[in-house]
Amino acid sequence: MEARDTIGAFGRGGADRPPPSLEASSPRYGEKLIKGFLASCAILSVITTTAIVISLLLPTADFFGEVGFTDFLFGTEWAPTFTPAAFGVLPILVGTISTSLWGMLFAVPMGLGSAIWLSEYASPKARKVVKPVLEVLAGIPTVAIGIFGLVFLSPVIEGVFPFMVNVPPFSAGVAGLAIGLMLVPIIASISDDAMRAVPGGLREAAYGLGSTKMKVATRVVFPAAISGIIASLVLAGSRAVGETMVVLLVAGASPNLTFDPGSSVLTMTAFIAQTATGDISTGSITYDTIFAVGALLFVLTLIMNIFAIRLVRKYREVYE
Amino acid sequence: MVGESRVKETLKDRAPEEQSEQAGLIQQISVREAAPTEVDPWAGEKVFDLEHVSVSYGSSLAVNDVSMTIPKNEVTALIGPSGCGKSTLLRCLNRMNDLIPSARVDGEVLYHGQNLYGSKVDPVQVRKLIGMVFQKPNPFPKSIFDNVAFGPRILGLGDIDHRVEKALRGAALWDEVKDRLDDNAYGMSGGQQQRLCIARTMAVDPEVILMDEPCSALDPISTAKVEDLMNELKEQYSIVIVTHNMQQAARVSDKTAFLIVEMDAAEGNRWGQLVEYDETDRIFTNPQDSRTEDYVTGKVG
Numbered sequence: 202m203e204a205r206d207t208i209g210a211f212g213r214g215g216a217d218r219p220p221p222s223l224e225a226s227s228p229r230y231g232e233k234l235i236k237g238f239l240a241s242c243a244i245l246s247v248i249t250t251t252a253i254v255i256s257l258l259l260p261t262a263d264f265f266g267e268v269g270f271t272d273f274l275f276g277t278e279w280a281p282t283f284t285p286a287a288f289g290v291l292p293i294l295v296g297t298i299s300t301s302l303w304g305m306l307f308a309v310p311m312g313l314g315s316a317i318w319l320s321e322y323a324s325p326k327a328r329k330v331v332k333p334v335l336e337v338l339a340g341i342p343t344v345a346i347g348i349f350g351l352v353f354l355s356p357v358i359e360g361v362f363p364f365m366v367n368v369p370p371f372s373a374g375v376a377g378l379a380i381g382l383m384l385v386p387i388i389a390s391i392s393d394d395a396m397r398a399v400p401g402g403l404r405e406a407a408y409g410l411g412s413t414k415m416k417v418a419t420r421v422v423f424p425a426a427i428s429g430i431i432a433s434l435v436l437a438g439s440r441a442v443g444e445t446m447v448v449l450l451v452a453g454a455s456p457n458l459t460f461d462p463g464s465s466v467l468t469m470t471a472f473i474a475q476t477a478t479g480d481i482s483t484g485s486i487t488y489d490t491i492f493a494v495g496a497l498l499f500v501l502t503l504i505m506n507i508f509a510i511r512l513v514r515k516y517r518e519v520y521e
Numbered sequence: 522m523v524g525e526s527r528v529k530e531t532l533k534d535r536a537p538e539e540q541s542e543q544a545g546l547i548q549q550i551s552v553r554e555a556a557p558t559e560v561d562p563w564a565g566e567k568v569f570d571l572e573h574v575s576v577s578y579g580s581s582l583a584v585n586d587v588s589m590t591i592p593k594n595e596v597t598a599l600i601g602p603s604g605c606g607k608s609t610l611l612r613c614l615n616r617m618n619d620l621i622p623s624a625r626v627d628g629e630v631l632y633h634g635q636n637l638y639g640s641k642v643d644p645v646q647v648r649k650l651i652g653m654v655f656q657k658p659n660p661f662p663k664s665i666f667d668n669v670a671f672g673p674r675i676l677g678l679g680d681i682d683h684r685v686e687k688a689l690r691g692a693a694l695w696d697e698v699k700d701r702l703d704d705n706a707y708g709m710s711g712g713q714q715q716r717l718c719i720a721r722t723m724a725v726d727p728e729v730i731l732m733d734e735p736c737s738a739l740d741p742i743s744t745a746k747v748e749d750l751m752n753e754l755k756e757q758y759s760i761v762i763v764t765h766n767m768q769q770a771a772r773v774s775d776k777t778a779f780l781i782v783e784m785d786a787a788e789g790n791r792w793g794q795l796v797e798y799d800e801t802d803r804i805f806t807n808p809q810d811s812r813t814e815d816y817v818t819g820k821v822g
Contacts, residue, residue, distance in 0.1 A: 324622075402657060403659055403661060405653075405659065406655065406659045406661065406721070407661075408620060409652060409722070410649075410671060410672040410675070411645055411649030411675070413645050421661060424662075425662055518663065519662055519705065
């Protein structure tokens with residue numbers, strides 16, 4: 202008791218103490234500052250997107266002042282720099298779809314296969330080695346993959362399947378394959394994360410009912426992770442459509458309206474890169490064309506994303 | 522409290538039966554004569570025969586040298602404090618431990634005389650016959666119907682609709698869910714989810730159902746429903762239940778095994794050890810081992 206009297210004791214309820222105040226002890230400017238900073242970070246991306254749309258819209262409007270909307274969208278000949286010029290976007294639109302399609306055709310099974318193996322079959326040791334390697338593959342500059350496609354993949358594939366490369370060394374199929382190599386780690390890594398996030402209890406439940414490992418992976422884990430898996434596919438699809446360097450190097454530059462994987466094609470992105478790096482004057486029709494194609498590319502990825510969000514909402518399996 | 526009231530109920534239920542047996546003198550004598558020649562509680566058929574079973578994870582022992590037999594069409598409870606290896610032991614019985622790469626089982630687990638860990642035994646086949654219900658209700662994120670239909674579908678069994686209804690009726694869930702079979706299972710209460718998991722197990726027509734603390738995440742009313750269900754289920758299934766709730770073991774089980782944690786103070790190792798295995802009544806009223814008595818009377822643990 203003596204010690205307590207000399208040191209003093211905790212407890213606000215003592216008779217000699219005034220009632221405590223409920224007002225904030227300091228104005229907490231730091232809190233407000235942080236809140237403002239974080240909000241501005243989020244708003245910046247909205248501003249950027251808006252700025253891109255506006256900068257695309259103005260030259261695109263100029264473009265459609267000179268070229269009819271249906272001539273652009275449904276025209277089958279693309280020769281914007283020739284005289285007489287032709288502005289039918291279909292050949293380069295199909296070029297983009299073609300290379301992306303071949304890329305996805307390769308990357309989706311490979312990527313999902315790797316993801317299932319990584320999350321359900323691989324031993325922790327194997328996983329520890331393979332996953333980082335996959336992620337390094339995702340970080341390889343696309344120009345390196347383009348060169349690899351041009352000097353290695355294209356001759357090899359031409360040697361084995363001559364019909365895949367009509368105009369050596371350019372081929373939509375080989376460009377697609379090179380893009381596909383780039384997409385595999387994106388799909389594998391994100392899908393693997395999504396599948397590993399599925400609660401272990403669901404796996405146990407399935408095993409307890411006499412499921413084989415494959416049934417557990419395909420009937421329980423895969424459907425439960427479907428929203429993450431679709432997200433990975435959309436991301437991969439957007440990268441395929443937006444990929445520039447690989448197609449510029451490997452797909453050639455002939456605006457052929459064809460899905461033939463052996464043919465050389467020009468994609469929308471390759472057109473933009475090729476033309477924008479050339480000598481063009483601001484305000485000319487060629488200049489405006491770049492923006493019109495860019496706007497179409499933007500709309501295309503936007504539609505893909507909206508579609509993907511719908512798909513995720515429809516098939517998502519919510520647990521807990 | 523719940524246990525007490527239920528005992529009274531069963532007594533009430535039985536009374537009219539005995540009265541209807543016309544309490545004649547001769548019959549009373551015959552009953553009295555029959556009493557001493559009681560049926561041996563261990564004489565019935567067995568599903569499991571454990572002989573010196575030890576389980577270890579890597580180099581650390583989890584359960585040491587358990588020998589016991591598990592009878593058919595009865596409820597066998599495994600009780601004991603946390604860490605005594607009762608869940609580990611349960612998971613040996615349908616080779617669920619195989620999913621943990623470092624787990625190793627020594628000794629013999631015989632299922633109807635066949636070694637469960639024999640070289641030709643397929644764990645997938647084992648788990649079809651020996652189903653499992655887990656501590657936390659773990660329905661699939663699918664509809665109620667699809668949850669129950671999952672097992673029959675992956676095993677390629679026919680007449681899914683019929684099986685689903687039969688399983689849900691068996692789990693006393695049909696009347697509660699028959700109008701919302703297409704709703705997501707996660708919209709159900711915890712107790713309903715657990716009974717759904719039991720139905721899901723029943724739908725593949727197993728012989729044994731292992732239950733790993735099936736009521737620990739449930740409120741008392743849901744618990745009572747699951748316990749009532751267990752009493753009905755033992756007509757058709759053999760049940761092994763792990764519980765840390767002694768009252769539950771006393772209420773639902775016919776046989777009870779009591780395990781404790783043994784400790785090696787020098788090495789700091791801990792493992793589970795079977796202390797006593799007997800009829801539930803004897804474990805709770807007349808245990809042979811003083812450690813069992815201390816545990817069931819609440820002196821420790």
